Amino acid sequence: MYTYIYDNELADKKYFAPLTKIESRITELGLGGRVVRMNNLRNSRDALLEEIRRVPETLVVIGGDQLMSQTISLIGGSGIPLGLIPLGTGNKLAASLGINEENAVNVLSARRLVQMDLGIVDDRTFLKKAELFGSQLALEVDELFVLHALSDLSINIYNYLAEDEANYLPKRPVPTSGDLTLAMFKEMPQGFFKKEISREVSSINFKHLAITGEDVRAILDDYVEVKSPREVRILEKALDVIVGKERDF
Amino acid sequence: MFTKNSSLEAVDKDIDTVIGASVKVEGNFVCDGNIVIEGEVRGIIETGGYLQIGTNAVIVADVQAGNAKISGKVQGKLIVKGHLELTETAQITGDIKVGSLEIASGAVLNGHCAISKAHAEVIEEEGPGAQ
Numbered sequence: 001m002y003t004y005i006y007d008n009e010l011a012d013k014k015y016f017a018p019l020t021k022i023e024s025r026i027t028e029l030g031l032g033g034r035v036v037r038m039n040n041l042r043n044s045r046d047a048l049l050e051e052i053r054r055v056p057e058t059l060v061v062i063g064g065d066q067l068m069s070q071t072i073s074l075i076g077g078s079g080i081p082l083g084l085i086p087l088g089t090g091n092k093l094a095a096s097l098g099i100n101e102e103n104a105v106n107v108l109s110a111r112r113l114v115q116m117d118l119g120i121v122d123d124r125t126f127l128k129k130a131e132l133f134g135s136q137l138a139l140e141v142d143e144l145f146v147l148h149a150l151s152d153l154s155i156n157i158y159n160y161l162a163e164d165e166a167n168y169l170p171k172r173p174v175p176t177s178g179d180l181t182l183a184m185f186k187e188m189p190q191g192f193f194k195k196e197i198s199r200e201v202s203s204i205n206f207k208h209l210a211i212t213g214e215d216v217r218a219i220l221d222d223y224v225e226v227k228s229p230r231e232v233r234i235l236e237k238a239l240d241v242i243v244g245k246e247r248d249f
Numbered sequence: 250m251f252t253k254n255s256s257l258e259a260v261d262k263d264i265d266t267v268i269g270a271s272v273k274v275e276g277n278f279v280c281d282g283n284i285v286i287e288g289e290v291r292g293i294i295e296t297g298g299y300l301q302i303g304t305n306a307v308i309v310a311d312v313q314a315g316n317a318k319i320s321g322k323v324q325g326k327l328i329v330k331g332h333l334e335l336t337e338t339a340q341i342t343g344d345i346k347v348g349s350l351e352i353a354s355g356a357v358l359n360g361h362c363a364i365s366k367a368h369a370e371v372i373e374e375e376g377p378g379a380q
Contacts, residue, residue: 145276170264202269
């Protein structure tokens with residue numbers, strides 16, 4: 001049975017009409033199932049974990065990137081296929097997966113499954129990127145060598161960078177490569193008006209990263225925070241996602 | 250807002266790994282594919298692909314690469330199976346063993362140098378189209 005997770009934002013009456021249209025199409029295509037509505041009074045993490053424990057045939061998020069990211073951070077490795085119907089604010093991820101509000105239910109029905117890699121920071125998974133913060137960071141790559149930042153750098157770990165996002169890396173990370181990409185950036189304003197940004201980039205592909213440092217924390221997919229993370233690694237083919245034909249990888 | 254990637258300017262290869270000027274690497278820096286280093290590396294560098302060491306890079310390591318272009322400082326043994334290019338700013342302290350060698354005026358090389366045609370032939374056999 002399908003389980004549909006409704007974003008709490010969809011309780012707003014402005015989403016009544018588009019949601020009704022989506023629900024009608026779901027019924028027409030015989031894809032009906034259990035409905036779970038998030039709301040501000042309910043701990044969304046606990047609610048999602050409860051649904052994952054029920055092992056639905058497919059878990060479908062109806063909402064935006066934030067709920068999708070939170071779901072991905074919990075569902076990775078479970079073997080439960082994940083679908084997405086974008087509605088509400090923040091739907092960049094859906095677009096990258098070739099899904100929009102109009103085609104979403106048909107995409108769900110076509111059930112084109114792609115096995116995507118995930119990154120995992122300690123026990124929390126991410127689909128796109130993990131931002132790493134801290135001081136005196138030492139990053140040990142694949143138990144071979146250690147990287148030290150010699151000045152203030154922005155550190156991101158990418159599993160997936162969408163085609164329409166700014167890419168300063170030599171190769172765009174895609175979630176079927178079998179590697180994560182460690183990117184370290186130093187931004188240097190240049191020119192008379194300091195409007196031109198020159199970026200010094202370091203980029204290394206890896207499978208395992210051990211982290212040491214002070215006041216370390218990670219933000220996964222812009223929404224989920226992990227305090228004092230110790231390691232990052234790849235989970236190859238850990239997530240079955242229903243995607244559209246027009247996905248960007 | 251204009252942006253550019255300063256680490257990858259003037260590199261016409263398909264680059265897999267980049268070490269920028271603000272990063273230091275310690276240990277066995279073993280990678281697949283093509284590498285650009287602008288920062289500091291101490292230990293060992295190994296790649297079967299192309300290695301480019303930038304003008305301000307500091308390498309204290311034994312180095313093995315398929316082909317290489319060096320503009321910075323390298324202290325250690327250098328083995329390049331194919332072609333090694335030393336530009337005018339290169340400073341090498343250590344023995345080198347290469348398939349073929351090109352040295353620009355101004356480059357500094359302190360060490361023994363062995364050029365072995367056998368190395369270059371191996372690279373040609375292993376090159377594109379080889380079975």
